[in-house]
Amino acid sequence: MTENASTGWTGGKNAFGDFAPGMVHYTDRVLFDEVWERDGLSKRDRSLVTVAALTALGKMDQLQFHLAYARQNGVGDEELREALLHLAFYSGWPNGMGATSILKSIVEQQD
Numbered sequence: 128m129t130e131n132a133s134t135g136w137t138g139g140k141n142a143f144g145d146f147a148p149g150m151v152h153y154t155d156r157v158l159f160d161e162v163w164e165r166d167g168l169s170k171r172d173r174s175l176v177t178v179a180a181l182t183a184l185g186k187m188d189q190l191q192f193h194l195a196y197a198r199q200n201g202v203g204d205e206e207l208r209e210a211l212l213h214l215a216f217y218s219g220w221p222n223g224m225g226a227t228s229i230l231k232s233i234v235e236q237q238d
Contacts, residue, residue, distance in 0.1 A: 132160065133160050139154030173200075175210060177193050178197050178202075178226075182211060182218055182222050183222060185219075194226070194233055195237075204234055
């Protein structure tokens with residue numbers, strides 16, 4: 128992707144508007160226009176890595192978005208359930224439980 132190209136991602140702008148222009152820029156232009164578009168990993172794989180990192184760190188607010196995004200990127204619900212179970216043993220049971228609760232809510236709302 129060229130430096131001036133854009134995927135059209137506006138999640139940062141939607142979240143912060145004009146309140147935090149730096150956060151908007153780095154979220155929309157750098158993270159989603161550049162990092163997520165790199166060739167080294169598929170978006171599906173990037174989603175699994177991101178879900179794992181956020182679960183391990185206990186970042187449930189961000190996990191809400193990224194579990195839904197992982198589903199959009201082709202990660203199946205059974206794969207996510209299994210990944211979260213696996214992560215519970217490596218990142219702590221409360222983190223795994225919290226992440227699984229979020230996934231359950233997303234699946235129930237969208238199905």
